[in-house]
Amino acid sequence: MATVAAPEPVDRLFLHCRELVTLADGPAAGARRGKALLELGIVPDGAVAVRDGRIVAVGATADLRRRFRAGEELDLSGFVVLPGFVDCHTHPVFTATREHEFHQRCSGADYMAIAAAGGGILSSMRAVRQATAGELAQAVRRHLDGFLVQGTTTIEAKSGYGLSTEAEVKSLRVLRDVSREHALTVSPTFLGAHEFPPEYRDDREGYVRLVVGEMLSRVKELCDSCDVFAEPKVFDRVQTVRILSAARSEGLRLRLHADEIEPMGGAELAVEMGADSADHLQRISEAGQERLAQSQTVAVFLPGTSFLLGKNVHPPARAMLERGCAVALATDFNPGTCFSQSMPAVITLACVNLKMGIAECIHAATLNAAASLHLDRDLGSLHPGKRADFVVLDLPSHEALGYAFAGNPVALTVKDGVPVVANIAEFEPDLAPATEPEDAPGA
Numbered sequence: 164m165a166t167v168a169a170p171e172p173v174d175r176l177f178l179h180c181r182e183l184v185t186l187a188d189g190p191a192a193g194a195r196r197g198k199a200l201l202e203l204g205i206v207p208d209g210a211v212a213v214r215d216g217r218i219v220a221v222g223a224t225a226d227l228r229r230r231f232r233a234g235e236e237l238d239l240s241g242f243v244v245l246p247g248f249v250d251c252h253t254h255p256v257f258t259a260t261r262e263h264e265f266h267q268r269c270s271g272a273d274y275m276a277i278a279a280a281g282g283g284i285l286s287s288m289r290a291v292r293q294a295t296a297g298e299l300a301q302a303v304r305r306h307l308d309g310f311l312v313q314g315t316t317t318i319e320a321k322s323g324y325g326l327s328t329e330a331e332v333k334s335l336r337v338l339r340d341v342s343r344e345h346a347l348t349v350s351p352t353f354l355g356a357h358e359f360p361p362e363y364r365d366d367r368e369g370y371v372r373l374v375v376g377e378m379l380s381r382v383k384e385l386c387d388s389c390d391v392f393a394e395p396k397v398f399d400r401v402q403t404v405r406i407l408s409a410a411r412s413e414g415l416r417l418r419l420h421a422d423e424i425e426p427m428g429g430a431e432l433a434v435e436m437g438a439d440s441a442d443h444l445q446r447i448s449e450a451g452q453e454r455l456a457q458s459q460t461v462a463v464f465l466p467g468t469s470f471l472l473g474k475n476v477h478p479p480a481r482a483m484l485e486r487g488c489a490v491a492l493a494t495d496f497n498p499g500t501c502f503s504q505s506m507p508a509v510i511t512l513a514c515v516n517l518k519m520g521i522a523e524c525i526h527a528a529t530l531n532a533a534a535s536l537h538l539d540r541d542l543g544s545l546h547p548g549k550r551a552d553f554v555v556l557d558l559p560s561h562e563a564l565g566y567a568f569a570g571n572p573v574a575l576t577v578k579d580g581v582p583v584v585a586n587i588a589e590f591e592p593d594l595a596p597a598t599e600p601e602d603a604p605g606a
């Protein structure tokens with residue numbers, strides 16, 4: 164006589180997702196390219212079973228209901244569920260904002276000219292140097308909260324507004340301490356080579372020596388990766404190679420701001436150095452596109468930055484996708500050129516300006532971004548065994564992502580199986596918000 168197996172106990176069941184976008188039809192790990200970017204693994208009326216913060220199973224609601232018994236159930240009828248966004252390029256360790264520069268640019272001023280006049284990165288540097296660790300931590304915590312609110316569950320986060328050994332160490336320590344207590348997964352990157360600080364203006368070699376010597380030896384325990392702002396007028400090719408080589412021999416992985424403002428073979432250099440990512444790429448050469456396509460280096464597009472800078476210059480994303488490059492999308496969240504933590508906004512800009520398809524965008528904003536951070540075995544898609552990180556969207560279909568713009572489509576952010584942010588009242592009783600409202604009216 165056939166016996167019916169008793170339902171397996173799990174912590175939580177998320178049921179009746181209108182569309183559950185799993186990305187689980189393909190391999191769990193590895194950045195996807197070409198045609199593989201079109202397979203989203205969508206389950207209609209989908210469900211997720213979660214135990215100990217990990218995905219136990221995904222599938223049809225009727226099926227999971229039979230197989231599992233949960234202490235808690237959440238009905239997601241009418242919502243679209245996606246893997247949590249992975250934002251693989253951010254600069255959240257700053258205090259003051261720079262909105263005046265945005266308006267100066269809108270009236271015609273140039274980004275590099277504002278920087279040369281003492282604004283830009285150096286104005287953020289002065290504020291970070293002056294801030295106590297406690298003040299900096301408060302700002303960083305607020306910035307990290309902002310990612311969760313927009314459905315991002317993992318970020319890469321760069322230092323780079325300290326530009327002295329002391330202030331870079333302070334930045335990375337604050338990042339470590341804040342992220343330990345925060346739901347967001349954070350992969351820290353050392354970006355001491357973001358700009359030359361004023362005390363080294365006339366001794367650029369001296370600053371490069373400081374970065375490859377004292378700074379790297381002090382920060383290496385505090386970060387996963389090292390990045391350089393490679394630009395002909397900032398860190399040139401020779402300086403970039405020295406810094407990346409030194410970082411690599413200290414055991415760090417590499418990322419690169421490449422070919423953003425002026426072309427310099429940045430993409431080729433990123434591949435040569437074995438970097439995990441080459442980012443920006445508005446000025447990438449044909450050779451650079453081909454080298455990237457043949458490599459494991461992920462091309463990271465940051466269309467929010469071009470948008471906020473008012474620049475109508477975009478990387479040749481279509482050509483790169485067609486050549487077979489692995490691509491990711493990220494915000495570049497920073498006080499100068501992109502003051503937004505919204506991956507949905509980045510996806511709108513990627514559709515409109517980079518001509519990317521929605522399935523390509525979804526991969527680029529999740530699994531491929533995770534692959535660029537070596538986190539793809541653990542997150543970035545809804546394969547069983549991965550961390551239960553996902554975002555619940557108040558949208559009629561996954562294709563409405565991109566199309567719906569300038570609102571926040573995120574209803575709920577779930578991190579390690581736990582709802583951590585609810586943006587709509589329907590879910591509020593189910594969870595504790597990540598941040599207490601500061602001045603609730605009438606409270």
Ligand code: NIG
Nearest residue numbers: 283284392495497498499500
């Ligand atoms: O990635 N390009 C260099 N760094 C940032 C901008 C930093 C700033 O202006 O504060 C970027 O766009």
Ligand code: FE
Nearest residue numbers: 252254420495
């Ligand atoms: Fe950047």
